[in-house]
Amino acid sequence: MSDHTTADREARLLASVPDGLLIGGRWRAASDGGTFAVHDPSDGSVVAHVASATVADGTAALDAAAAAFPAWSRTPARERAETLRRAFDLLTARADDVALLMTIEMGKPLAESRAEVTYGGEFLRWFSEQATRVQGRYGPNPEGTGRMIVSQHPVGPCFLITPWNFPLAMATRKIAPALAAGCTVVVKPASLTPLTTLFVAQLLQEAGVPDGVVNVITTKATGPVSEAIIRDPRLRKLSFTGSTPVGRSLLELAAGGVLRTSMELGGNAPFVVFDDADLDAAVDGALAAKFRNIGQACTAANRFLVHRSVADEFARRVTERVSSFRTGRGTQDGVTIGPLIDEDAVAKADELVTDAVHRGATVRTGGSPLDRPGTFYAATVLSDVPADSRLMREEIFGPVLAIVPFDDEDEAVRLANDTEYGLVSYVYTQSLARGQRMIERLETGMMGLNVGVVSNAAAPFGGWKQSGLGREGGAEGIAEYLETKYTLTADPFA
Numbered sequence: 001m002s003d004h005t006t007a008d009r010e011a012r013l014l015a016s017v018p019d020g021l022l023i024g025g026r027w028r029a030a031s032d033g034g035t036f037a038v039h040d041p042s043d044g045s046v047v048a049h050v051a052s053a054t055v056a057d058g059t060a061a062l063d064a065a066a067a068a069f070p071a072w073s074r075t076p077a078r079e080r081a082e083t084l085r086r087a088f089d090l091l092t093a094r095a096d097d098v099a100l101l102m103t104i105e106m107g108k109p110l111a112e113s114r115a116e117v118t119y120g121g122e123f124l125r126w127f128s129e130q131a132t133r134v135q136g137r138y139g140p141n142p143e144g145t146g147r148m149i150v151s152q153h154p155v156g157p158c159f160l161i162t163p164w165n166f167p168l169a170m171a172t173r174k175i176a177p178a179l180a181a182g183c184t185v186v187v188k189p190a191s192l193t194p195l196t197t198l199f200v201a202q203l204l205q206e207a208g209v210p211d212g213v214v215n216v217i218t219t220k221a222t223g224p225v226s227e228a229i230i231r232d233p234r235l236r237k238l239s240f241t242g243s244t245p246v247g248r249s250l251l252e253l254a255a256g257g258v259l260r261t262s263m264e265l266g267g268n269a270p271f272v273v274f275d276d277a278d279l280d281a282a283v284d285g286a287l288a289a290k291f292r293n294i295g296q297a298c299t300a301a302n303r304f305l306v307h308r309s310v311a312d313e314f315a316r317r318v319t320e321r322v323s324s325f326r327t328g329r330g331t332q333d334g335v336t337i338g339p340l341i342d343e344d345a346v347a348k349a350d351e352l353v354t355d356a357v358h359r360g361a362t363v364r365t366g367g368s369p370l371d372r373p374g375t376f377y378a379a380t381v382l383s384d385v386p387a388d389s390r391l392m393r394e395e396i397f398g399p400v401l402a403i404v405p406f407d408d409e410d411e412a413v414r415l416a417n418d419t420e421y422g423l424v425s426y427v428y429t430q431s432l433a434r435g436q437r438m439i440e441r442l443e444t445g446m447m448g449l450n451v452g453v454v455s456n457a458a459a460p461f462g463g464w465k466q467s468g469l470g471r472e473g474g475a476e477g478i479a480e481y482l483e484t485k486y487t488l489t490a491d492p493f494a
C-alpha cells in the first residue's frame with residue numbers, strides 16, 4: 001500500500017471518529033466549547049481535536065447514567081448479554097480500523113494493536129457470557145428458624161477512568177463487566193489516547209446499548225471533573241487503572257462516599273531465570289514480557305533476576321535479539337519498537353538508564369533517545385545493574401531490559417519481593433518443585449510460570465500490596481460491580 005493510500009485511509013478513519021462527548025445517548029460539544037489536540041507520538045503531528053469536558057459536563061454525564069440505571073438494572077440478563085455479544089461482533093468486524101486508530105494515537109506497532117483488539121474484544125464476549133451467570137443461594141439457617149436468601153444486585157452508576165497505554169482493552173475490561181452486571185457508566189479515557197474509546201462508544205451505540213447506559217467524557221481538566229463526579233452521592237463505584245500515586249489520591253476522594261473501588265495500579269515485575277531454565281524459552285518470554293507495548297505496560301517485566309551461572313549467556317542472547325529490533329512508526333512493516341507516548345516518557349527512561357550506568361551497569365545495546373522526529377527511545381539492554389539503581393525501585397515504562405545476577409533461590413525471592421508493588425511476576429525453571437515454591441513465595445497477584453504474557457479475559461487480573469485492589473476479568477471481574485444482599489425469611493413450615 002502506497003504512502004498516499006495509507007494517508008488517505010488514516011484520514012478517512014480519523015474523520016469517522018466522534019469528536020464530542022457522549023452524554024445521554026447524544027454526541028455534543030463541551031459546555032464551554034473547549035477542545036484539546038490529540039497527537040501522533042511518532043512525529044508529534046496533531047491528528048484530531050476532541051471536546052474537553054467541564055465539571056458541568058461531567059455532572060451531566062452522571063445525571064444520564066443515574067437516570068438510565070433503573071431501567072438497565074432491570075433489563076433481563078439475556079438481553080444485556082446479547083447486547084454485549086453484538087458489540088463484540090461489531091468490534092471484530094472493524095478490527096483493522098480499531099487497530100490502526102490505536103497505532104495512530106498511541107504508537108504501538110500495528111501487529112500489537114491487532115493483538116489488543118483480539119484481547120480487548122474478549123472482554124465483551126466473556127462478560128456477555130457472564131451476564132447470565134450471576135447467582136445467589138438459598139437454604140435454611142443453622143437454627144432451622146428461617147430461610148436465608150443471598151442475592152446479587154448491580155452496584156449502581158460507575159465512574160471508569162482508563163489509561164493511555166491500552167486504550168481499547170482497558171475500556172472494554174471495565175465497561176463490559178459493568179454492563180453485564182446491570183450498571184451504567186461514565187467513562188473518562190486518558191487525554192493522550194481518547195479516540196479509541198470514542199470509536200468503541202459509537203460501536204456500543206450501534207450494538208443497541210440504550211441511551212445513558214454508557215457515557216464518555218474526554219477532558220484536559222481531569223482533576224476537577226473527576227473530583228466532582230467522585231464526590232457526587234449518586235456515584236456508587238470507581239474503577240481506575242493508572243499510577244499508584246494517582247490511585248492513592250482517588251482512594252482518598254472515594255472514601256468520602258465509601259465507594260466501591262477497583263484499583264489497578266503500578267508494577268515492578270520481577271522476571272526470574274534459574275540456572276535450570278530453558279534459556280531459549282526464557283529469552284522469548286523476556287522479550288514478550290519486556291517489549292510488548294514498547295515496555296509501556298503495568299505487567300512489563302522491570303527487573304530481570306538471572307542466576308549468575310547463566311547471566312552472561314542470557315544477556316548475550318537477549319542483546320543479540322534486541323539489537324535486531326526495528327524502530328519506527330507503528331504502521332511501517334517490520335517495526336518492533338514504536339515511539340513512547342510523550343517526551344516525559346523519554347526523559348524518564350533516559351534518567352533511569354543514566355542513573356543505572358552511573359552506578360556501574362553496563363549498556364549492552366541502546367541506552368539513549370533516538371535523534372529523530374517523534375518520541376523514540378532505543379531498545380536497551382543493561383547488565384550487572386546494581387541493586388541501588390532507581391530502576392530497581394521505579395516502574396520503567398519503556399523499552400529497557402535490566403539484568404541483575406543472583407546466587408541462590410532465597411536471594412532471588414528476596415530481590416523479587418523487595419518492592420512496594422505486587423502485580424505480576426515471571427519465573428523460568430524446569431523444576432516442578434521450585435515452580436510450586438515460587439508460586440507460594442512471590443508476593444504478586446499474578447504469575448507467569450515459563451510464560452511471558454499472562455493476561456487473559458477469563459482470568460482475574462490484579463495485584464497485591466500497592467499494585468491495587470480488586471480484580472478485573474474472570475468470574476471475579478463481574479463481582480466487582482455487584483452488591484450482596486442477605487434476606488432472612490420466616491420458616492415456611494412453622
